[in-house]
Amino acid sequence: MINKVIRIATRKSPLALWQAEHVAALLESTFPGLKTELVKMTTQGDKILDAPLAKIGGKGLFVKELEIGMLEGAADIAVHSMKDVPVEFPEGLHLGAILSREDPTDAFVSNRYAALTDLPPNARIGTSSLRRQCQIKALYPHAEILTLRGNVNTRLAKLDAGDYDAIILASAGLKRLGFSERIAQCLDTQVSLPAIGQGAIGIECRVDDKELNDILAQLHDNDTGICVIAERAMNARLSGGCQVPIAGFAEIRDNQLFMRGLVGSPDGRQIYRSEHSGKLVDAESIGKTIAEDLLSQGADQVLQALHL
Numbered sequence: 093m094i095n096k097v098i099r100i101a102t103r104k105s106p107l108a109l110w111q112a113e114h115v116a117a118l119l120e121s122t123f124p125g126l127k128t129e130l131v132k133m134t135t136q137g138d139k140i141l142d143a144p145l146a147k148i149g150g151k152g153l154f155v156k157e158l159e160i161g162m163l164e165g166a167a168d169i170a171v172h173s174m175k176d177v178p179v180e181f182p183e184g185l186h187l188g189a190i191l192s193r194e195d196p197t198d199a200f201v202s203n204r205y206a207a208l209t210d211l212p213p214n215a216r217i218g219t220s221s222l223r224r225q226c227q228i229k230a231l232y233p234h235a236e237i238l239t240l241r242g243n244v245n246t247r248l249a250k251l252d253a254g255d256y257d258a259i260i261l262a263s264a265g266l267k268r269l270g271f272s273e274r275i276a277q278c279l280d281t282q283v284s285l286p287a288i289g290q291g292a293i294g295i296e297c298r299v300d301d302k303e304l305n306d307i308l309a310q311l312h313d314n315d316t317g318i319c320v321i322a323e324r325a326m327n328a329r330l331s332g333g334c335q336v337p338i339a340g341f342a343e344i345r346d347n348q349l350f351m352r353g354l355v356g357s358p359d360g361r362q363i364y365r366s367e368h369s370g371k372l373v374d375a376e377s378i379g380k381t382i383a384e385d386l387l388s389q390g391a392d393q394v395l396q397a398l399h400l
């Protein structure tokens with residue numbers, strides 16, 4: 093019996109609440125006696141809905157307020173989509189656990205077309221992700237990419253209102269919220285390489301809370317953790333947030349780590365790719381090697397142009 097209440101900081105979007113409630117249920121079922129409480133917060137990323145995230149600073153917009161909550165003692169843990177978590181943590185905080193990954197792919201969602209390849213050349217596609225934009229434009233240079241912000245439910249409503257021929261969203265978010273039937277096609281990772289950490293949920297906590305860290309360690313999924321380490325090592329070397337056209341996706345096959353990375357220009361005209369594999373214990377160096385490889389191909393120029 094653990095007599096303890098864990099206060100979980102979360103954003104208020106339906107997906108954030110689903111993820112926080114998922115962690116609450118996991119904790120309560122794994123540790124009899126343990127109770128949880130949700131501490132609902134609003135982040136900068138939730139407030140600024142009219143600008144593409146890339147233009148308003150990107151990094152950490154969805155996590156900062158939750159981190160301050162933990163440092164000030166208003167909450168014990170914060171539940172995040174790993175995709176939204178910057179590679180550097182504030183002093184005193186770290187990841188206590190990463191949960192097993194949900195479907196990492198991007199989803200093609202449309203009310204008129206069954207697959208990306210069915211779209212007419214000048215189709216209107218909704219996404220505010222430069223990573224998705226870059227990969228779609230590389231394949232379909234005539235596609236028109238239109239801004240699409242807001243939470244998953246809002247984005248589906250905008251599609252239904254007829255603003256777009258199709259939209260691209262993370263499959264994981266749609267599946268978690270019960271919208272699997274809205275997915276026309278899960279895009280192959282060769283077509284749309286996912287974002288670093290996509291589909292994985294991370295639990296952040298204070299470094300110094302030993303009892304809490306021991307509890308969280310039991311929820312940790314080792315394989316997902318290794319893949320996310322490799323992906324984030326690539327991102328650290330490229331100093332990219334989730335709002336730059338960077339993709340990175342690691343998988344474990346036959347006890348080997350296999351990873352692919354990509355950097356491109358938003359218009360899809362330049363696209364650099366790299367892949368490496370190796371031992372699981374070398375996850376971090378595999379991610380870093382991919383980053384070095386991309387930089388040596390010319391990715392640094394693409395990234396610099398975006399940071400101006």
Ligand SMILES: NCc1[nH]cc(CCC(=O)O)c1CC(=O)O
Nearest residue numbers: 173175261262264265290291292
């Ligand atoms: N940037 C917002 C965000 N952060 C995490 C997810 C999806 C869930 C996940 O990747 O775990 C989404 C929505 C989306 O990209 O469609």
